[in-house]
Amino acid sequence: MALVHTNVLLQALSSFTGVAVKAYNDLEKPNQELTGFLLQASTLDSLNTGSCKGLFVNMEKFFDSKFDYDCTNVKDDTTFRRGNEPYMRPFGWKRIALNVLDKYPDGNAWLGTDGWRSHSVAGEWPVSYHGTSMFKAKSIIKSNYEAGPRQRPVVILEIGVAVLVAVFLLVYLATRYDPPKDPLFYVFAEFSFTCVIDLTSALEYDGFTSGFMEFYQKTGEPYLGTPYAIMMCYWDGIVHFILYLMLIHRMTNRQQYRTLGLFWAGSLCANMIVFVPGIVVGKYGSEMRPAFWLNMPFLLVPIWGAVSLFSRPRDMPFVGASKAEREQKKALIWRPLDLLFVVYLVAAMGFTIFRGLAVLDCPLEILNRYVAEYEPYLKDPVGFPKVMMLLLLFHALPILGSFAYGLCTPGCTWMLDWAVFFAGAVLQCQWSHIGASLHPRTAEIYRIPVTTLVPVLLLNLLYAAGPVLLALRCKREPDYFLSIAPVGQTNNEKKLS
Incomplete structure (x- = not known):
């Protein structure tokens, strides 16, 4: 038995649409049918022009009375979760259920499974309750359900640009009497502000806070709710924020910051080079909104920053030429630490090729088995793991080979810079990759199996730690990588660069 009488439902539908709605069975050949809660375009046009005098609804197909629920006396403030999002049951209402089963080609997973208390399944939609008065409903229908100005995606982009410009102006005005000599100061100050936003977003998605980013997450950049993006936001909100504070402190106190800056540049470049293409080629590529373009400064500026930092003089300790010459005469076998690094680099190259071929759907059985039993996250349709593995295959692979060459050939001064840059890039990538592989928001079929955890x-930890240890080795003992000037260029000590 229906919770509300048929005549009441018809009156409500009439108020929503602005025209008389009658039961489908009242006429033998109805000419206009209300086929869904969102009306068809032709019907809407008829409503707007005033040519439509009546609609007809099949009550049995349109409503599903067995799911009606009387919340009039319900006072339950317990927080439930659907689609991994929290919601609270309403009270004081009567819920009238629409028939939505089998309306989508991919089935009914979006409704959850086994009842309304389901916590989360793959593809499940969140629950929301919204009340609209009869007076307002008519204007919403006539506007073709057009979003209000604050909900339009392009306005979100405009607001984002305005906020970034406002923060820059505040920093500029605060330093106008003692302006910094390095324009990177403004970059670090601006980006430190966005770190707080990223951290807030990650915390809200993981349920540690609420009410700060929900509107932007749904209207601006919905892909921020992917496990990869959440881990990326944690990295940005914690690691990058600390780096920005340290860099600004060093700049203010006239201390060297080039090495720290290279680590930051490598980290943020890798971050965005994976994130931006991953959005485009992954399952969110069809849902890109104008706010997507807010990511462009965070992709382009660190590339410019890296070029600027690479072109500056190195932060070099004083090393005597004779000491460097003695170190460079040693064969690799007599440098056990470097020999160990070479072995690691060769193994890392093999692992990079292995995973790169895996995401390219190579038919080798060993690759298919590895993906199925060890890292199923490589096949996650979000696109981020695939882009990352291709980035490592086509860019990290030659760098790893170059490092092996640099450890065998003395005088490769570029090792001192690129080792730091690469360490930041790999560490950021592996943090996001490992975290997303374990995150509860990742569908269970794509998480690392417990048996192979x-x-x-x-x-993955060895793959991340190796470049960091190599960078520390290069910076602490740079003798082998220094370029020694020809004999006779100086009177006493040979000049180093």
């Missing part, structure tokens, strides 16, 4: 974590 330890070996997968060890492999």
Whole structure:
């Protein structure tokens, strides 16, 4: 038995549409049918022009009375979750259920499984309750359900640009009497502000806070709710924020910051080079909104910053030429630490090729088995893991080979810079990749299986730690990588560069 009488439902539908709605069975050949809650375009046009005098609805197909629920006396403030998003049951209402089963070609997973208390399944939609008065409903229908000005995607982009410009102006005005000599100061100050936004977004998606970013997440950049983006936001909100504070502190106190800046540039470049293409080629490529373009400064500026930092003089300690010459005469076998690094680099190259071929759907059985039993996240349709593995295959692979060459050939001064840049890039990539592989928002079929968790974590942690240790080795003991001037160029000590 329906919770509300048929005549009341028809009156409500008439108020919503602005025209008389009658039961489908009242006429033998109705000419206009209300086929769904969102009306067809032709029907809407008829409503707007006033040519439509009546609509007809099949009550049995349009409503599903067995799911009606009387919330008039319900006072339950418990927080439930659907689609991994929190919601609270309404009270004081009567819920009238529409028939929505089998309306989509991919099935009914969006409704959840096994009842309304389902917590989360792959593809499940969140629940929201919204009340609209009869007076307002008519104007909403006539506007073709057009979003209000604050909900239009292009306005979100405009607001984002305005906020970034406002923050820059505040920094500029605060330093106008003692302006910084390096324009990177403004970059670090501006980006430190966005770090707080990213951290807030990640915390809200993980349920640690609420009410700050929900509107932007749904209207501006919905892909921020992917596990990869959440881990990326944690990295930006914590690691990058600390780096910005350290860089600004060093700039203010006239201290060297080039090495720290290269680590930041590598980290943020890798971050955005994976994130931006991952959005485009992944499942969110069809849902790109104008706010997507807010990511462009964070992609282009660190590239410019990296070029600027690479072109500056190195932060070099004083090293005598004779000491460097003695170190460079040693064969690799007599430098056990470097020998160990070469072995690691060769193994890392193999692992890079292996995973790169895996995301390219190579038919080798060993690759298919690895993806299925060890890292199923490589096949996640979000696109980020695939883009990352291709980035490592086509860019990290030659860099790893170059490092192996640099450890065998003395005088490769470029090692001192590129090792730091590469360490920042790989560390950021692996943090996001490992975190997303374990995150509860990742569908269970794409998470690392419990049976292979330890070996997968060890492999990925070693892959992340190696470049960092190599960068520390290059900066602390740079003798082998220094370029020694020809004999006779100076009177006493040979000049180093």
